[in-house]
Amino acid sequence: MPGGIAFEFPQLYFTGLWLTIQISVLGLLGALVLGTLVAVLRVSPIAPLGWIGAAYVEFFRNTPLVALLFFLFLGLPLIGLRFSTDTFENIFRAAAVGMGLYHGAYVAEVVRGGLLGVDRGQIEAARSLGLSYAQMLRYVQLPQTFRSVIPPLGNIGIALVKNTSLASTIGVAELLYAAEIVESRTFRAEEAFIAATLLYLVLTIPLGIAVNALERRMLVAR
Amino acid sequence: MRPDTWPMFLNPAIWGFLFEGLRETIYIALASVAVSFPVGLLFALGRLSRRRWMRWPSTFYIEGVRALPVLLLIAYFGIKGSALFRPIFGQDFELPLFWAGVLGLSMYTSAVLAEIIRAGIVSLPRGQSEAARALGLSHAQTMRSVILPQALRLMVPAMMAQLTTVIKDTSLVGTIGVFELLRQGRTIYTQFFNPVEVLLIVATVYFVICFALSRASRRFELGYTPRAARIKIQDIALRDQAA
Numbered sequence: 001m002p003g004g005i006a007f008e009f010p011q012l013y014f015t016g017l018w019l020t021i022q023i024s025v026l027g028l029l030g031a032l033v034l035g036t037l038v039a040v041l042r043v044s045p046i047a048p049l050g051w052i053g054a055a056y057v058e059f060f061r062n063t064p065l066v067a068l069l070f071f072l073f074l075g076l077p078l079i080g081l082r083f084s085t086d087t088f089e090n091i092f093r094a095a096a097v098g099m100g101l102y103h104g105a106y107v108a109e110v111v112r113g114g115l116l117g118v119d120r121g122q123i124e125a126a127r128s129l130g131l132s133y134a135q136m137l138r139y140v141q142l143p144q145t146f147r148s149v150i151p152p153l154g155n156i157g158i159a160l161v162k163n164t165s166l167a168s169t170i171g172v173a174e175l176l177y178a179a180e181i182v183e184s185r186t187f188r189a190e191e192a193f194i195a196a197t198l199l200y201l202v203l204t205i206p207l208g209i210a211v212n213a214l215e216r217r218m219l220v221a222r
Numbered sequence: 223m224r225p226d227t228w229p230m231f232l233n234p235a236i237w238g239f240l241f242e243g244l245r246e247t248i249y250i251a252l253a254s255v256a257v258s259f260p261v262g263l264l265f266a267l268g269r270l271s272r273r274r275w276m277r278w279p280s281t282f283y284i285e286g287v288r289a290l291p292v293l294l295l296i297a298y299f300g301i302k303g304s305a306l307f308r309p310i311f312g313q314d315f316e317l318p319l320f321w322a323g324v325l326g327l328s329m330y331t332s333a334v335l336a337e338i339i340r341a342g343i344v345s346l347p348r349g350q351s352e353a354a355r356a357l358g359l360s361h362a363q364t365m366r367s368v369i370l371p372q373a374l375r376l377m378v379p380a381m382m383a384q385l386t387t388v389i390k391d392t393s394l395v396g397t398i399g400v401f402e403l404l405r406q407g408r409t410i411y412t413q414f415f416n417p418v419e420v421l422l423i424v425a426t427v428y429f430v431i432c433f434a435l436s437r438a439s440r441r442f443e444l445g446y447t448p449r450a451a452r453i454k455i456q457d458i459a460l461r462d463q464a465a
Contacts, residue, residue: 058429058433059429061432061436062386062390062428062429062432062433062436063390063425063428063429063432064390064391064393064394064404064425064428065390066393066394066396066397066404067393067404067407067421067424067425067428068425070404070408070417070421071417071418071421071422071425074411074417074421075417075418075421078416078417078418079418158289162289162290162291162292163291164291165291165293165294166291166293166394168293169293169397176291176293176294176297179294179297180297183301189298189301189302189305190302193294193297193298196294197290197294200289200290200291200294201286201289201290204289204290205289208285208289
């Protein structure tokens with residue numbers, strides 16, 4: 001049976017899968033919060049805030065995620081910042097924070113597109129009715145954005161799940177790490193990697209189907 | 223940050239060392255694009271084919287590979303690349319790690335390029351291919367002289383944007399032991415114990431290259447891109463550029 005090797009080393013593979021899921025969920029939550037904040041900064045009428053948002057997005061979109069992970073894991077402790085005194089906890093948190101920071105830039109791009117897609121007349125109408133800028137964002141602009149950004153955000157979620165594999169480079173024992181360990185113990189590379197491949201597909205394919213279904217439903221709704 | 227960690231960058235040898243890494247990074251990126259463009263084109267055409275035996279395997283390849291982490295592909299070829307080619311090149315064949323990395327990276331990039339090319343072809347008005355067929359051109363001739371020249375021109379910005387992703391992803395090839403930019407940086411900071419400074423410099427180099435490329439890609443809008451195509455391409459780009 002392809003992938004059967006996962007049941008020979010359940011400790012490695014299923015703990016790895018669980019870590020992959022944990023990092024994905026934490027990273028995605030972080031990316032959503034951070035990305036929405038940065039998007040609001042970018043469309044805000046105060047120019048310097050817009051520059052800060054743009055700098056954030058461009059920096060993280062144009063540097064590799066691995067470099068960021070190494071920075072969080074090796075660099076930060078040297079300047080006195082450590083996520084946890086426990087080594088394993090530290091790399092796990094570094095990975096989750098790295099995922100959030102990096103994908104936050106992509107989320108920001110999507111949400112910004114959604115915010116700009118809201119009809120300007122509505123914004124002007126809300127402001128002239130006496131809503132403050134914050135109230136307008138809260139009650140008019142953001143609610144309309146969330147609907148249209150769900151499918152592209154799903155795509156970013158898929159990318160994020162795949163990118164959690166990079167956490168293996170800083171020593172987080174997630175799925176790919178499990179495959180590499182099993183390969184080095186058994187020399188059965190095909191089996192070891194196919195098991196990890198199947199477990200990744202278990203996560204990404206349903207997500208992809210869900211995103212496609214949502215996309216189709218949104219098209220009908222428009 | 224310690225005060226003694228910056229002066230080492232006055233030494234030109236350090237910059238030479240990083241430059242070697244940068245050269246390797248650029249070679250990996252160029253080789254991967256050169257391999258994945260023709261492969262991606264083939265799979266895009268395969269997926270659009272009317273023959274099931276071409277369409278299904280192409281769809282399977284594209285969707286399957288895009289659903290996988292690039293690092294998994296690179297790690298696999300890093301370990302088993304040599305063994306895969308031994309039946310062809312003989313028992314002593316050793317696949318250089320450089321090419322193992324290029325192989326993993328190209329496999330992924332070709333699937334992404336296939337989707338980008340397909341989006342471009344599909345977005346062309348149907349009248350183009352219908353007119354060509356009505357004029358008596360065969361399917362192959364229609365593709366070659368009517369559809370592809372237009373579609374590929376639409377795709378130039380998206381492909382250049384994909385190149386920035388490839389450059390970022392070359393940093394993954396370092397994990398299997400190719401001495402590209404990030405890997406050279408890691409060697410330096412394990413010697414001098416200054417990861418903050420080195421990683422900032424390395425990140426800046428990546429940033430300058432990728433930022434310049436993504437800026438340039440916006441200039442390369444050749445002709446008019448239909449709105450539907452632009453949206454579709456943006457979606458693909460988002461999913462696959464993040465990788």
